[in-house]
Each structure stands twice: as C-alpha cells, then as structure tokens.
Amino acid sequence: MTKTIFPFDSQISYEQRKEAMMQEPRLIWLTGLSGSGKSTLALRLEHYFFFKHFKVFILDGDNMRSGLCSDLGFSEEDRKENLRRVGEVSKLMLDAGLTVICAFISPSGEDRSAIKNIVGEQRFIEVYVNCTVEVCEERDVKGLYAKARKGLIPNFTGVSAPYDPPALPDVEVHTAEETVEESMYKIIKLVEPAISLQTLQAYYCI
Numbered sequence: 001m002t003k004t005i006f007p008f009d010s011q012i013s014y015e016q017r018k019e020a021m022m023q024e025p026r027l028i029w030l031t032g033l034s035g036s037g038k039s040t041l042a043l044r045l046e047h048y049f050f051f052k053h054f055k056v057f058i059l060d061g062d063n064m065r066s067g068l069c070s071d072l073g074f075s076e077e078d079r080k081e082n083l084r085r086v087g088e089v090s091k092l093m094l095d096a097g098l099t100v101i102c103a104f105i106s107p108s109g110e111d112r113s114a115i116k117n118i119v120g121e122q123r124f125i126e127v128y129v130n131c132t133v134e135v136c137e138e139r140d141v142k143g144l145y146a147k148a149r150k151g152l153i154p155n156f157t158g159v160s161a162p163y164d165p166p167a168l169p170d171v172e173v174h175t176a177e178e179t180v181e182e183s184m185y186k187i188i189k190l191v192e193p194a195i196s197l198q199t200l201q202a203y204y205c206i
Ligand SMILES: Nc1ncnc2c1ncn2[C@@H]1O[C@H](COP(=O)(O)OS(=O)(=O)O)[C@@H](OP(=O)(O)O)[C@H]1O
Pocket: 033, 034, 035, 038, 039, 060, 061, 062, 065, 074, 078, 079, 080, 082, 083, 103, 104, 105, 106, 107, 142, 144, 153, 154, 155, 156, 157
C-alpha cells in the first residue's frame, strides 16, 4: 500500500511538557453501571484536583455521546468504537500534559484493556465503581432503569446487556456502603499518597 500519512513529532518533548505543566499526566478511568456513581465521583475529583492546581479535565459518556460520538449507539460494536475514540482523545490530552478523568460504563474488559494500550499502562488508573444493579436501579437517577425494564431502551447495561467487572482494578470503591468522600479518598490516595481521610473531610468541612 502507498504510504500517504506522515505523522510528525513536536519540537516540544513530553518531558518538557510535563515540566511546564508541573504534573505527571494520568488517566483516572471510572467504570461501572449506570447510577453506580461515576459522574458524581468524576465531578468531585475534578473539583478537588482543580483547586489543588492540577490541570484536569473530565470526559463523560453523556457529553461525548452528544458530540464526537453522536453517531454511535449501544451495540457491542458501537460501544467499542465509542471507547476507542475516548481512548484516542484521552491519549492526546495526556500527551498535552493533562490529568484526565473519564466516566464511562465501559462494560467490556477487552475494551478497557484496549484503552490501557492506547494511553500506556503506566498512565492508566482503573477505578471500579462497584454498586449492585439493585441499588443502581433503586437510585434510578435518570429514570432509565424503569424505561429499560419496560423494554423501551434496548441493550441497557445490567438489564439487557452485560457488564464484565474488572478483575484487577487499581482501586475499587463500593458506593452503596461508602460516603462520596470515602470513595474519593481511596482514589485520590493513588495520586497523592500522603492524603488522609481526615484532611479530605476537613477540606469539605464535614
Ligand atoms: N442502552 C444503554 N445502556 C447504558 N447506558 C445508556 C443506554 N442508553 C443510554 N444510556 C446513557 O448513556 C450513558 C452511558 O454511555 P457510555 O458512553 O458511558 O457507555 S459505554 O461505555 O459505551 O458502554 C449512561 O450514562 P450513566 O448513567 O452516567 O452511566 C446513560 O445515561
């Protein structure tokens, strides 16, 4: 095949970018059922890191699917393509030096591994937002479970489509048993090992 694509390297090295941004770029990947707590944790983590002077940005399922991925649905192939695009966008953001927080159901272990390969294993932090489908359904934050049970939403994760839990996540939070701050603490600890739960609770004046 004739070569027609010629990617170029920037004159600014990755090391120079990290130094300028004063941080180690990382992707915090939140995976879990709808209603498990991904968006809540992503927003609270972004707020925490932003005011700690991290250069941080969120990518979230509903937002990506309103723009870059608006042509995709929820079949296995469409979810794979959705997550491939998110992986590639995350890679660019990491290469630019950002801390990226992603909140996607990402139900397939194979698709999550593919993202880890795209961005590089050492930059990928997998967070399993663990919550039973019963509790998620009781929460029914967006009223989607009720619609899915009535058969109005096909391929709904946890109801009519599978969720394959991570076997070895970097951290697992149990949102039915923990407060939001307790779950946040477990995640922040991977980035800031010196943080204590008391410090975090004091930060929120709890
Ligand atoms: N069939 C079906 N299954 C699951 N979720 C559905 C579905 N249809 C729409 N929604 C809404 O889409 C949000 C999940 O999009 P994601 O991009 O995170 O999904 S995936 O990672 O590609 O599986 C999800 O957001 P969260 O509730 O925040 O998880 C829903 O609002």
